[in-house]
Amino acid sequence: MFYIHCPYCQEHREEEEFHPRGEAHLMRPTDPDNATDEEWGDYLFFRQNPRGIHHELWVHSVGCRKFFNITRNTVTYEILETYRMGEQPSITAETEKLRKEQGVQTADGGWQTIGAQPDSRALNEETSS
């Protein structure tokens, strides 16, 4: 179960009160009349499904009934931040990568858990083709 901080109610609530609504920050084609089929297809159907940091749209359906965004790690399920509609995330895949390069241990991307044993490294390593 998640314990989610609603940015509008300004407190943590049970996951039971919320509903996930898919990927956040989807932009409708700015000129719908002249958008190509590919642009429409991308907007309507194609989603990122990343391994690691993901920005999601959630709604506090039993509560204030407001939509807001969550930055979540799809590997560890850790919720890194929640922020209101119209705001930009302060944690993105890029900032997390930077933290890793600077030697901060975070559980994202290739690692199943923090402190995984070296012999399981091969299992955890992403296959680079």
Place this chain on the structure above:
Amino acid sequence: MSNVSAKQFNTVPAGNPAVESPLHWSYQQQKSTPSANAGVVLREKALLGHVVLRGGAIVMDEAVRQVLGMSLPAKPNTVTRDEAGERSIQWISPDEWLVIVPGGEECDLERRLREALGDAHVSIVNVSGGQTVLTLAGENAREVLMKTVAFDVHPQAFPVGKGVTTVFAKATVVLRRASETEWELVVRRSFADYCYRWLLDASKEYGIDTQ
């Protein structure tokens, strides 16, 4: 379009016809014998006036001060009440408030609010027929809530004056703490019987006193 010209439906027609609370049928069905040392006291505050206000906080606050003499709750998840405790305004969402007044006042309140708000972009809906208020008191009231709602009802997390919308036995409820000993549940009309029977069942082990 001006707000003042909006059509209003008076839910309390002239001639004082008989009215029934949403739990009228439930009372007929569930005859409970009051136990001697009831740990839970369940009452209904039937037929109150419920009004939902939506709009900008600043405009709404000004109008509500003028009409009700109370200000809107400043913080999320709080309830403000007048001195008598009869009228209350609850924060529901950043642009939504639930006003509960004694029954019969709601139409007049709606009209006066529309006059005060003029052309402001707001919505005022009288939902009196759609929900009812149950009160839960007694020394085991908190235990009953603990096994019913997902929200933390410990006094530290839920002080007097707080009010939240939360999951109540898979239905939704507006839960408010009216005083140290009393909890208020605003339930939907269509869920009233279900919630009432749930409370009867959940309170069985402590003994329940209904009206």
